Amino acid sequence: MNTIIAALKTVRLSEDASAVIILDQTRLPGEEVYVSLASAAEVWNAIYKLKVRGAPAIGIAAAYGIYVCSRQIQAAAFDDFYREFLKIKDYLASSRPTAVNLVAALNRMEKVVTGHPDLPVAELLRLLHAESEAIRAEDAAACRKIGENCLSLLKPGMGILTHCNAGHLAVSEYGTALAPVYLGEERGYGFKVFADETRPLLQGARLTAYELHKAGVDVTLICDNMASIVMKKGWVQAVVVGCDRIAANGDVANKIGTSGVAILARHYGIPFYVLGPTSTIDLACPDGDSIVIEERSPDEITDMWYTSRMAPEGVKAYNPAFDVTSHDLITAIITEKGIAYPPFNDMCK
Template identity: 90%
Template sequence: MNVDITDLKTVRLSQDGSAVIILDQTRLPGSEVYVSLSSAEEVWEAIYKLKVRGAPAIGIAAAYGIYVCSRLIVANTYDSFYSEFLRMKDYLASSRPTAVNLVAALDRMEKVVVAHSMKPVPEIVDLLRVESEAIRAEDAAACRKIGENCLSLLRPGMGILTHCNAGHLAVSEYGTALAPVYLGEERGYGFKVFADETRPLLQGARLTAYELQKAGVDVTLICDNMASVVMRKGWVQAVVVGCDRVAANGDTANKIGTLGVAILARHYGIPFYVLGPTSTIDLNCPDGDSIVIEERNPEEITDMWYASRMAPEGVKAYNPAFDVTSHDLITAIITEKGIAYPPFHMEDF
């Protein structure tokens, strides 16, 4: 039975405000397990270990998380409260360096603290809750608008390839790259989606295939190295991907493997669309070479998913979490504010 995908609450605040409740994505697709996070250490671990993932969802989790942690600060003065707030902010920001939404959300929360320095600490904490809920609501509205903007470029019955997971699980609602797919499904477009498995963490296989199938979308899972085959057969008319950081010149960091998909799309003349909220645009980052790329534990390549170690002991392994797609490979960058075409001037957003 198909479900309304928004019934899955990826990140939310507990009713009493004492915890962040997340859908543990490391347990999908086998089981839907919700985890309660009530300390800075738990929020940090959940972000680092990808229990919550996707740039917008990470930002929302961090905003909720620092609010929850702020409730626990014992401080008699504003200065002592602010000092502890900054310590927690820096700690949470260290969990994932590439996704700009993490730091952007934490910066927004800090601005609330600074702007209300003359208020009693309990009032500041209450305002932090309001701001965290605003961050979540703004993301939901942005995702729907991103979907509408991209849907204007697509036709019913198209074959669409996507990489990693930029769907409902990665945001508050609908997703970024998958938002037009869900809107199209609601309107009878009948898209046929090809989901790359996305090694080594298999976000495409575990998450994208899971949520699209759950929503009744026609989805076919393929290995990463099969993308060229389905493109050559003429089964793909558009590629849609999300983004974790967009540089000022349009260079885009996304999950490892995205660059290869972009190169293939260029070879076969297939439009390559990058979808994301304006919060992922980093105007302080001039180009892709300036984006810090997170490198993860080599065991994700050599050991994870296998009953016993798959690679020889002692072999070197390189495990970058992201790659950078050059702006000249991107057909359009689509945000909630519109569609940008080359040459990209991201400051216009």
């Protein structure tokens, strides 16, 4: 992978394993600042405030976080340790409700504990450490495979539009939606990427444009409401997006505005690809209507990016973080296991 991008370590453990180290994405693109998280409150705050974001990266941060916090539990007996462990788990799980990887990673960590009730706490901690590192390693391998699978559908010189940030910053390595772009860059494909700025939090402008430009990829930043015109001009031959949760019927929750891009792509006859690891597939969730959509503070719309308030005082503001793209708008869902086409009945096989 591009060495400049690979040097950005989104989520990792400190050398002594006493803290989670994250690249604070709220400080990008202006400055690269790494933050140490040593308590449950600090991990919760980092996830909620998007200092670490992207469904896979959130899962990795949660796994590392609960391991770090478990080291601080003052309990020798299994029952006492497990009781405190569950408190931490439930607390961290409440930070963001939409991304399935958060709870999935915490559930994996809990299974390590419940599967070994006869082991001393010191041994449980060793196993928790190993599991957290396994979650990160599996994500890195999955991202590479996702990129290879998607690249098989793309041709050199294509124009590619993406929404939000599903790149290296959102995972452990490569990204999901941007993995084929990075692989293509390594192989001389010469993709031209159009990055939606992605309102209201600007992950496309601050993060996607940042990491692609840093990697030397040909990237053009556009406002969200410009997607239609670049499609109409024939500059886009494929849309690639990530996902925070995939329902059993193939409906997908992703950053707000994704469904609109899918509708535009259908109108212009452009394939719309969703890329994500199988860990984002939630078979217990039957369809998009069952996905809990996170709603965030109206201040992100009215105040956050302005030196003075942009909207009138007292005006109502609706700020959902995600929307749901219907499965019938999706050309293919691409995971590390392969490419699934409608009607998406065999995604996990």
